[in-house]
Amino acid sequence: MNQAIQINQKDNVATVIQDVSINQKVAIIDKDSNVLMVLNARTSIELGHKIALRDITRGELVFKYGFPIGKATVNIKLGSHVHIHNIESQKGRGDLEKISQDEKRGC
Amino acid sequence: MNGFSNFRGFKRSDGSVGIRNHIAIISTVACANHVVDSIAQGYPNAVPITHQHGCDQLGKDLDLFFNTLLGIAKNGNVAAVLVVGLGCEEISAFNLAKSITKIGKPAASLMIQEVGGTSASILEGKKRLKFLCSSLTLKEEDIDFSKLIIGLKCGGSDFSSGIITNPAVGEAVDLLLQKGAKVVFGETTELLGAEEVIRQKAQSNKIKTFILDKIYAVEESAILMRVDIRGAQPSPGNIEGGLSTIEEKSLGAVCKIGNSKINNVLNFAQPCCKPGLSFMDTPGNDILTMAGLAAGGAQVIIFTTGRGTPMGFATVPVIKVCASPKTVHVMKENIDVDISPFFFGKISLSEAGRIVFDSVIETARGKHTKAEILGHREFGIRRIGPTL
Numbered sequence: 184m185n186q187a188i189q190i191n192q193k194d195n196v197a198t199v200i201q202d203v204s205i206n207q208k209v210a211i212i213d214k215d216s217n218v219l220m221v222l223n224a225r226t227s228i229e230l231g232h233k234i235a236l237r238d239i240t241r242g243e244l245v246f247k248y249g250f251p252i253g254k255a256t257v258n259i260k261l262g263s264h265v266h267i268h269n270i271e272s273q274k275g276r277g278d279l280e281k282i283s284q285d286e287k288r289g290c
Numbered sequence: 291m292n293g294f295s296n297f298r299g300f301k302r303s304d305g306s307v308g309i310r311n312h313i314a315i316i317s318t319v320a321c322a323n324h325v326v327d328s329i330a331q332g333y334p335n336a337v338p339i340t341h342q343h344g345c346d347q348l349g350k351d352l353d354l355f356f357n358t359l360l361g362i363a364k365n366g367n368v369a370a371v372l373v374v375g376l377g378c379e380e381i382s383a384f385n386l387a388k389s390i391t392k393i394g395k396p397a398a399s400l401m402i403q404e405v406g407g408t409s410a411s412i413l414e415g416k417k418r419l420k421f422l423c424s425s426l427t428l429k430e431e432d433i434d435f436s437k438l439i440i441g442l443k444c445g446g447s448d449f450s451s452g453i454i455t456n457p458a459v460g461e462a463v464d465l466l467l468q469k470g471a472k473v474v475f476g477e478t479t480e481l482l483g484a485e486e487v488i489r490q491k492a493q494s495n496k497i498k499t500f501i502l503d504k505i506y507a508v509e510e511s512a513i514l515m516r517v518d519i520r521g522a523q524p525s526p527g528n529i530e531g532g533l534s535t536i537e538e539k540s541l542g543a544v545c546k547i548g549n550s551k552i553n554n555v556l557n558f559a560q561p562c563c564k565p566g567l568s569f570m571d572t573p574g575n576d577i578l579t580m581a582g583l584a585a586g587g588a589q590v591i592i593f594t595t596g597r598g599t600p601m602g603f604a605t606v607p608v609i610k611v612c613a614s615p616k617t618v619h620v621m622k623e624n625i626d627v628d629i630s631p632f633f634f635g636k637i638s639l640s641e642a643g644r645i646v647f648d649s650v651i652e653t654a655r656g657k658h659t660k661a662e663i664l665g666h667r668e669f670g671i672r673r674i675g676p677t678l
Contacts (some may be wrong), residue, residue, distance in 0.1 A: 200633050214639065230449075230616075233532065250537070252483065272483075272536050272537060274483050274537055
């Protein structure tokens, strides 16, 4: 069976270590290879990419390594591919600063 | 390879130690690059150190440039130095050579405008190089681990970097520190998002504040430029490799420092003198980070990669560690340590850590890295001011 590693128990995503096709079963394992759960992939997920371990609501933090790696930009369903199309960074966002500066200037 | 407590190396007069014997031919200005390259031709131990800078630099930027070149020259892997300048630039080749001889390292200089053009300078440079080589007395001795400075770097990261490659290097770092070696990590940009890890690992408030301030300065520079740091971090290659945000990349990258406390902090290119784990403020950029680490005294660099990179460094062996099953196949000739068997359940994290540790010892004992064998001698200069 395909596998995905959940690095920290706080994490709501795991990293798949094979290419996963839609509807395939994925065993979620910890770093010592213990199987934590099995779930169905809602989308295809490329090797090294992330799978959602539960439903994640828009605006909710996404955790990997036990720490936030970004924020969900849309609602993400359990078993879906989690990447730049549905989460975004909260760091070094000069573009957001630009928007607020422009707003301040009334542009 | 259990049980050993030392390696073979070359003692230098300033107390540093080399695991290689390079003669560095340093260009103080881009105008001298061709002469430097030509002098080095035919001498396998001569390493040309060339770059695009050295002219119209001022203030702190000029100081950093000088300190970087001086640090590279002082590195234990460098046995002797020939400095080549044009003659009208800000840093005089003569003064740089003088600063090197002050620590007892053989050094000579020449200026192209004084010697009289390209051909005469190449001829004169080869003469001085020959003289430098003949004056060297090199004796390999047993060296204690405390003399070894190991730099850490990751480049071309992907999912495998944070899951196994960096954690395996972290295990090796724990072992190296236990043996008394010094370890330096940098890449301030790749701590953005890993601030909590720094808070937990900094040994004192002073160290924590130093590092966090440097991280905020990087974030601030993106904000001042009114740009989204995602334009460069993570890179398109990182994203294809599964990394979605800089936070994810950073949290994976920081695993390579292992479980020890950070007990020392350094500015870019500052010499690493204290034992233990040090942080150096460097950019995320591969070649510039390695230049800072080498200028700080690192005689060997452990370089983790997911997507693979061929880059080496002019005077320092660079060990490539990779766990991506695809990359170790596609970029085979560039990878020194293959820990991809982890993904097939064939090795554990601690076994992978031991393999990395052993590779450092073998490299310190003289085994050439892939980058050395392939002739990689990259070098770069970090700039913090404009060219006027």
